[in-house]
Each structure stands twice: as C-alpha cells, then as structure tokens.
Amino acid sequence: MALVNAGFVVLDALEPEKLAVFYTELLDGEQTDITLDQVEIRGADGTRLAFRRDLGATPPSWPRAENNQQVHLDFLVEDMDEAERRIVGLGGRPLETKDMPGPFAERVYADPAGHSFTLRPVPPTAADQG
Incomplete structure (x- = not known):
C-alpha cells in the first residue's frame, strides 16, 4: 500500500x-x-477536484505575466x-491561444473564476492507427 495517495487538485475562489x-x-x-x-x-x-474559499483570491491573468497561472487543468475530449459549447454555456470563456506551442490542436479556456484549463483531443489508440 502506498504511503501517500493522491487526493485532488484544489482551486481557490x-x-x-x-x-x-x-x-x-x-x-x-x-x-x-x-x-x-x-x-x-x-x-x-x-x-x-476541490474548490476552497479564499476571500483574497484574484483570477490568474494567463497568458499575461503580471499574475501568471500557478497551475492549470487539462481535459481530454x-x-x-461540443465541449466548447458546453463550457461557454456554463459560464467559461475562451482565452487567446493562437501562439500555443505543442503537437495537439489545443484550446484554452477560463472557468468563471478565471482559472485556465486546456482541452486536448483524446489521443488515438493503437487500434485506431491501423
């Protein structure tokens, strides 16, 4: 048995x-x-995931450096x-990502409190490749 088990990511809001x-x-x-x-x-x-009350919380300003992100979440879709429509319908917003590096067609959003998260396509499985 592991000495330490992963709990969850906690976002302040x-x-x-x-x-x-x-x-x-x-x-x-x-x-x-x-x-x-x-x-x-x-x-x-x-x-x-968990969300902790922080009366001093300020939204991250990513991609601007003055209050840069501390952590972000990646979701596979x-x-x-369809995922973008759902995110926007729930109160999230797209972030400017035209200069994003990487091999995937990723999209970055902010949740209603300003935390950034990324959508990435589900990677193909070996069976899908051939």
Whole structure:
C-alpha cells in the first residue's frame, strides 16, 4: 500500500460553490463533500477536484505575466466544438491561444473564476492507427 495517495487538485475562489457547479456540470460529476469553506467533486471518470474559499483570491491573468497561472487543468475530449459549447454555456470563456506551442490542436479556456484549463483531443489508440 502506498504511503501517500493522491487526493485532488484544489482551486481557490471567492465563491467555491459556484465554481463547483461549473466543474460538476462540465465533468458530469457529483459533489461529494461540502463544508463552509470547501466543496469537493468527483467527475464521471473519477477525476477529483476541490474548490476552497479564499476571500483574497484574484483570477490568474494567463497568458499575461503580471499574475501568471500557478497551475492549470487539462481535459481530454472527443468533440472539441461540443465541449466548447458546453463550457461557454456554463459560464467559461475562451482565452487567446493562437501562439500555443505543442503537437495537439489545443484550446484554452477560463472557468468563471478565471482559472485556465486546456482541452486536448483524446489521443488515438493503437487500434485506431491501423
């Protein structure tokens, strides 16, 4: 048995309840634990996230350097356009990404609290390649 098990990524926000709703809907998940200052969720695929109340939280300014991101999330999707419609419908917004490096057609968004996250296409499996 491992000495330490991975818990979950925790994002700070002024209103963790609202941010939890955004990610719960995005990940087809459920809220698993709610306290006065933190909400935890589990996505349909088992992804675990938490949102902690921080009255001093300020949104990251990525890609600008003055308040650069500390961390971001990557999500794998089958249909980028469908995922984008859902994100925008839930209150997220696309971020400018025309200079993004990398081999994938990635799209970057901000959640309603300003945290950035990336959508990447699900990589093809060996069976898909031939």
